[in-house]
Amino acid sequence: MTALPTWPYPRWIAHRGAGKLAPENTLAAFRLGAQYGYRMFECDAKLSADGLPFLLHDSTLERTTNGSGMAGEQDYAQLAQYDAGSWLGRAWAGEPLPTLENVARFCLANHLHLNIEIKPTPGQEEETGRVVAEHAERFWRDAACAPLLSSFRPESLAQARDAAPKLPRALLLDSLREGCFDQAQELGCVALICRYTLWDAALVAQAHAQGLRALSYTVNDTTAADALLALGTDGIITDRVDLFSPAA
Numbered sequence: 001m002t003a004l005p006t007w008p009y010p011r012w013i014a015h016r017g018a019g020k021l022a023p024e025n026t027l028a029a030f031r032l033g034a035q036y037g038y039r040m041f042e043c044d045a046k047l048s049a050d051g052l053p054f055l056l057h058d059s060t061l062e063r064t065t066n067g068s069g070m071a072g073e074q075d076y077a078q079l080a081q082y083d084a085g086s087w088l089g090r091a092w093a094g095e096p097l098p099t100l101e102n103v104a105r106f107c108l109a110n111h112l113h114l115n116i117e118i119k120p121t122p123g124q125e126e127e128t129g130r131v132v133a134e135h136a137e138r139f140w141r142d143a144a145c146a147p148l149l150s151s152f153r154p155e156s157l158a159q160a161r162d163a164a165p166k167l168p169r170a171l172l173l174d175s176l177r178e179g180c181f182d183q184a185q186e187l188g189c190v191a192l193i194c195r196y197t198l199w200d201a202a203l204v205a206q207a208h209a210q211g212l213r214a215l216s217y218t219v220n221d222t223t224a225a226d227a228l229l230a231l232g233t234d235g236i237i238t239d240r241v242d243l244f245s246p247a248a
């Protein structure tokens with residue numbers, strides 16, 4: 001039995017800023033999520049060709065910007081020209097792709113917590129883990145609470161661990177693969193963030209017994225959220241900032 005780590009984070013986490021109510025992974029989304037009372041945010045970070053961490057979920061630009069091609073093959077000076085808001089509606093036109101530094105400044109100034117999902121362009125898993133962790137450590141150096149780094153990619157988390165060992169880490173799981181608990185321990189993780197349907201009483205007990213907090217993504221209905229709360233899980237990532245009160 002390993003003691004559970006102290007947990008400084010709120011239970012409710014706004015996915016990509018404000019779910020689908022604002023353009024994902026933009027500062028406009030963070031502002032909207034904060035207006036709904038959310039005090040913690042999840043975002044997806046990857047590297048530009050010139051090695052700058054910035055926010056974008058997909059490897060390619062087409063779905064959420066007016067750019068095209070692989071984002072990781074373009075310098076940030078080019079990425080900064082794209083409109084990452086118009087795809088969702090004219091009200092969001094001109095919203096840029098933020099750097100991780102932009103988001104850090106917003107969160108620190110407003111005393112908001114951040115979960116940075118390391119979302120590498122394929123082939124850049126190790127470099128992305130290292131660089132995101134180095135930047136996060138620098139941005140949050142004087143902060144009361146460090147950001148939580150997470151990834152589906154163990155090799156990214158291993159690099160993050162080696163680059164910034166003090167930053168807390170979480171392994172993301174969309175299925176329960178063989179050896180995932182051992183992997184989380186090797187990576188020095190403080191939490192598992194699972195696809196929410198994976199959690200049951202036995203799995204929560206196993207995680208907690210191993211000193212791992214139990215978090216879920218992406219929970220958008222009250223039945224699922226109630227079940228996860230009843231199971232004693234520790235955090236819920238949601239798109240529905242308009243449905244769930246983060247004070248609950």
Ligand code: G3P
Pocket residue numbers: 015042044057117150172193217218237
């Ligand atoms: O970090 C939780 C969740 O965001 C993982 O899935 O595809 O929405 O980044 P995805």
Ligand code: MG
Pocket residue numbers: 042043044117
């Ligand atoms: Mg994500």
